[in-house]
Amino acid sequence: MLAPVDDLEPAELVGSLAEAYVNSRCLHVAATLGLADAVGDRTRPLTDLAADLGVDASALGRVVRHLASLGVFVVENGHVAHNDASRLLRTGDPEGLLPLTRMLALPILWDSFKTLEETVRTGRPGASFHDPGGFFAYLDAHPDESTVYDQGMTAMTLRRIARIVPAYDFTPFEVIADIGGGRGHLLRAVLERAPGARGILFDRGHVLADAEPDDRVTTLSGSFLTDPLPQADCYLLSNVIHDWSDREALTILRAVRAAATPQSTMLLIEFVVPDDASEFDASDIDIYMLALVGGRERTRDEYADLLDSSGWQLRRALLTPSQTILEAVPATDDLERGASQAIPL
Ligand SMILES: C[S@@+](CC[C@H](N)C(=O)[O-])C[C@H]1O[C@@H](n2cnc3c(N)ncnc32)[C@H](O)[C@@H]1O
Numbered sequence: 553m554l555a556p557v558d559d560l561e562p563a564e565l566v567g568s569l570a571e572a573y574v575n576s577r578c579l580h581v582a583a584t585l586g587l588a589d590a591v592g593d594r595t596r597p598l599t600d601l602a603a604d605l606g607v608d609a610s611a612l613g614r615v616v617r618h619l620a621s622l623g624v625f626v627v628e629n630g631h632v633a634h635n636d637a638s639r640l641l642r643t644g645d646p647e648g649l650l651p652l653t654r655m656l657a658l659p660i661l662w663d664s665f666k667t668l669e670e671t672v673r674t675g676r677p678g679a680s681f682h683d684p685g686g687f688f689a690y691l692d693a694h695p696d697e698s699t700v701y702d703q704g705m706t707a708m709t710l711r712r713i714a715r716i717v718p719a720y721d722f723t724p725f726e727v728i729a730d731i732g733g734g735r736g737h738l739l740r741a742v743l744e745r746a747p748g749a750r751g752i753l754f755d756r757g758h759v760l761a762d763a764e765p766d767d768r769v770t771t772l773s774g775s776f777l778t779d780p781l782p783q784a785d786c787y788l789l790s791n792v793i794h795d796w797s798d799r800e801a802l803t804i805l806r807a808v809r810a811a812a813t814p815q816s817t818m819l820l821i822e823f824v825v826p827d828d829a830s831e832f833d834a835s836d837i838d839i840y841m842l843a844l845v846g847g848r849e850r851t852r853d854e855y856a857d858l859l860d861s862s863g864w865q866l867r868r869a870l871l872t873p874s875q876t877i878l879e880a881v882p883a884t885d886d887l888e889r890g891a892s893q894a895i896p897l
Contacts, residue, residue: 655704
């Protein structure tokens with residue numbers, strides 16, 4: 553979510569928004585080059601840093617000078633040192649801002665924002681200009697970018713997990729499946745709170761290849777658009793449905809319903825657009841969905857409609873200090889339709 557800009561004069565506001573990409577791009581370059589790691593714990597001459605990073609010293613100096621003017625890094629007499637903000641860009645920092653910034657700097661994200669005007673004219677998501685299969689097909693064909701994306705998503709969700717997971721009681725479930733669960737960061741946090749449960753992590757094959765092994769978690773690769781899903785007592789779909797148009801969202805929800813038992817519960821973790829949309833504080837996330845993937849953030853009623861059309865019924869929406877947990881159960885008129893079509897494990 554973006555910082556509020558209410559305290560700027562109108563002319564300053566418009567001017568600063570018009571050129572905000574200069575700031576973003578300098579930060580992206582610093583993160584992608586690994587500048588914060590190169591600075592280390594010392595004050596280092598710019599020329600040494602440029603030599604270590606294999607870049608042009610003069611160009612690097614101008615980028616760092618601009619970042620320093622914004623409050624990230626300190627530059628004095630041709631030397632660069634850290635401040636509290638630039639330290640956040642070091643590898644392993646628990647805030648996860650380095651993987652997050654690297655994800656936002658990815659060519660496919662930047663290219664998709666370059667074509668935002670085309671997206672607005674045509675309604676087509678930017679990634680589809682770069683791969684006809686869309687964003688995830690592009691990532692499948694570009695494993696290096698895909699790894700950076702997965703690391704960024706993991707960091708982004710880790711920042712939210714502590715505010716989401718305590719809001720729900722996972723202890724009644726024996727098998728919890730995280731569908732599109734990335735590297736399993738949410739699933740592991742959930743399993744910590746449900747010691748009697750085991751987990752199934754379902755995602756694209758190369759995402760799972762990077763998931764850390766765990767004796768409580770079984771990994772299963774496939775596509776939730778085309779493959780059968782595993783049977784579970786509880787399904788987690790965190791930041792998954794918002795990636796997709798209504799048509800594809802229904803395909804995914806129906807696939808989960810086909811695998812579920814009549815007693816299963818499904819939890820969608822999403823940013824839900826409030827009734828007064830002007831109060832929506834994740835409108836920037838909605839723009840990522842527009843520019844990249846052709847998905848959208850939805851209202852509670854829009855989620856209820858999707859659930860209704862896919863054999864589910866929205867039982868409640870739990871507001872957490874971060875996102876909303878939409879709890880759904882199989883629709884009662886759907887229960888007579890027979891056995892689950894889950895893949896056997
Ligand atoms: C926005 S990320 C959310 C990741 C994780 N659930 C979280 O909240 O951090 C969307 C996830 O859906 C996965 N995904 C995309 N297309 C998929 C497909 N066709 N089948 C299975 N997983 C898919 C991606 O690999 C990615 O891990």
